[in-house]
Amino acid sequence: MKKSNVVICGTGSCVPDHIITNDELEKSAPTNKEWVESVLGIRERRRLKKEENPSDMAAKAALRALDNAKTSPEEIDLLIVGTITPDRKVPSQGTIIQRKIGARNAVAFDINAACAGFIFSLVCAKQFLDNGYYKNALVIGVDAMSVMTDYKDRTCVFYGDASGAVVVKKLESENGIISTYFGSDGESKDLVTTYGGSAEYPVSYDVVDKRLQYLIMRGKEVGTTAIRIIPYALRKAMEEAAITSDDLTYLVPHQPNETLLKRCSEILNIPEEKIVITLDRYGNASNANIPLALDEINRQGKLKDGDKIGMVTIGAGWTWGSAVIQWGQ
Structure with a gap:
C-alpha cells in the first residue's frame, strides 16, 4: 500500500x-x-x-x-x-x-x-x-x-x-518530499544586507547619496560561510532521508558561483555532472534559483520516476535550507 x-x-x-x-x-x-x-x-x-x-x-x-x-x-x-x-x-x-x-x-x-x-x-x-x-x-x-x-x-x-x-x-x-531541514543564525546580519528604505534607514536624500538602497555583500566572508553551511545543510536532509550522496540523481543547489559549487561538490563527494547549473545564463537569482533549475531538468525530460533530488541553499542572515525529493507522483 x-x-x-x-x-x-x-x-x-x-x-x-x-x-x-x-x-x-x-x-x-x-x-x-x-x-x-x-x-x-x-x-x-x-x-x-x-x-x-x-x-x-x-x-x-x-x-x-x-x-x-x-x-x-x-x-x-x-x-x-x-x-x-x-x-x-x-x-x-x-x-x-x-x-x-x-x-x-x-x-x-x-x-x-x-x-x-x-x-x-x-x-x-x-x-x-x-x-x-x-x-x-x-x-x-x-x-x-x-x-x-x-x-x-x-x-x-x-x-x-x-x-x-x-x-x-x-x-x-x-514519491514526494522525503525530508527537509532549515535553520538560521542572525549573528551575521551585516555581511549581506540592504540598509536603505527600511525602518532603520528610511528613504532620504542622504540614504540615496550614500547608495544605501543597494545590496551590500562582503564576498570573502560569504564564500567561507557558504562552503561550510551548504554541505552541512544537505547532509542533514540526507541523514533524515537515510540516504548518502551516492543515492542522489541530481543536486539542485543555490547558484552563487561555479567555483564555490565545485568546492561543495568535492566536500559532499558528489560528481560535478550531477549538479544542475543555471548561473552561467542567469546568475544568482536568489529565491528563483532552485525552482528555475528544477523546472529546466523537468522540461528537458531528465527526471525519471524514483529519481532522488537534493536541494540546498543559503541566504543572508544567515538562513539555510535543504530537502530531498523522490521524483514522481
Whole structure:
C-alpha cells in the first residue's frame, strides 16, 4: 500500500527577455569579464524591463507550473512566495500574484528568508499539507535582483532576475518530499544586507547619496560561510532521508558561483555532472534559483520516476535550507 506523501506535481519558470552580458558590466563597474567567466562561471544574466514587475514573471512561472500539474488556479488553497524583492512593501507579493493568476480560493503570503526563502516556503507548505489543513499548494520563488543591485559596484556581476514555481499536493504515493531541514543564525546580519528604505534607514536624500538602497555583500566572508553551511545543510536532509550522496540523481543547489559549487561538490563527494547549473545564463537569482533549475531538468525530460533530488541553499542572515525529493507522483 502506498504511503501518503507531499508530492511536487508540476514545475514552471520564467526569465525576462533582456540579457545583460559581462561586456556591458565592464563598462559600468570595476570588473573583468575573464575573471567573472573563469572564476564565477557567469556569462550573462537577465533583467526586467522598467515597465515589468517581479509579479509579472512570477505569475507566468506559476501558470506554467499549474499547467504542468494539470491543476487550475481555483484548485490552489495555499500560495506562498519566497522573495526579497516584492513589487510593493504592502500588500504582500502573494496577494498580488494571487490576483494575477486567478487563485481566488487560496490564502496567500510571503516569506523573507533571503535566498533561502523558497526552501522555507516549501517546508511551510509541506507542513500545512501534511496536517491536512490545505490540499493543493503553489510555492513560488521570485526575485528581481536588478532593483537592489548597484551597477557601479563590482558585485553587480553576480545577480539576475528570474522566477520559478512548483505545485505540491498530498497524494497516495511512494514519491514526494522525503525530508527537509532549515535553520538560521542572525549573528551575521551585516555581511549581506540592504540598509536603505527600511525602518532603520528610511528613504532620504542622504540614504540615496550614500547608495544605501543597494545590496551590500562582503564576498570573502560569504564564500567561507557558504562552503561550510551548504554541505552541512544537505547532509542533514540526507541523514533524515537515510540516504548518502551516492543515492542522489541530481543536486539542485543555490547558484552563487561555479567555483564555490565545485568546492561543495568535492566536500559532499558528489560528481560535478550531477549538479544542475543555471548561473552561467542567469546568475544568482536568489529565491528563483532552485525552482528555475528544477523546472529546466523537468522540461528537458531528465527526471525519471524514483529519481532522488537534493536541494540546498543559503541566504543572508544567515538562513539555510535543504530537502530531498523522490521524483514522481
